[in-house]
Amino acid sequence: MIRTFAPGDLPEVLDVWRAGGRDPLPAAELDAVAANAPDLLLVADEPGAGVVGVVVGTTDARRGWIHRLAVLPAHRRRGLAGALVAELERRFAARGLTRVNLLVLPGDEDAQRFWARRGYASCPDVLRTRDLA
Template sequence: MRIRQFDWPDYEAVTAVWAAAAREIVPRAELEAKLTRDPELFLVALDETAVTGVVMGTYDGRRGWILRLAVHPGHRRQGIASELVAELERRFKALGCPRVNLLVMPDNTAGLRFWQELGYLPMPDVLCTKPLL
């Protein structure tokens, strides 16, 4: 397995991973806007032939955020997600990021267990959101 920064020729393969993992696909225009900020925090995992996993991170100068971690169902339980997170954490540290946050849906017990095994602790915050478009 190899991990590297996302490149535009990866887009179709990344959307295929998101679709296979039942994740919402980030539209191309939204991704273009994200990549103007911190492209080094959007990573893909590859085997010999294909993209097998993807994670998107962002850093606002105060906190890092882990977004959109997904591994293709046919490649799970091989350590891909953990390796993607570890590489993203290394990149956050290189930027001087002091803390990383992420969101887990309340009914995603397997996801919560995964993150806790990596040292992420649940916080009693309340998520508020407002669509602007």
């Protein structure tokens, strides 16, 4: 079942990210998403297993952004990642957003294929970033 994140899900969400080899989203960032757009923080919850997948969505004035999609390794290839993305896209569309962006590491071939199958095109934009603190 895909549902909105609840505060009690946090330990399991952190476990999902760690199991996928990713650093957890910093607590302050997760709190900001949960406070500003709680409906865009979704989990896949399976009976008897608990939270097995997570995706974080944010928005700017024009676009939705997908961050931190992860599913526990033992629960992959069952359609959960696609279901999380589809529900997040539905929620973006309900807000009137018409474009969704995300970042994928260039060497992550599995992720590249996953997003391409869902119609996400590569773009030649160059990301630049700067820490302010």
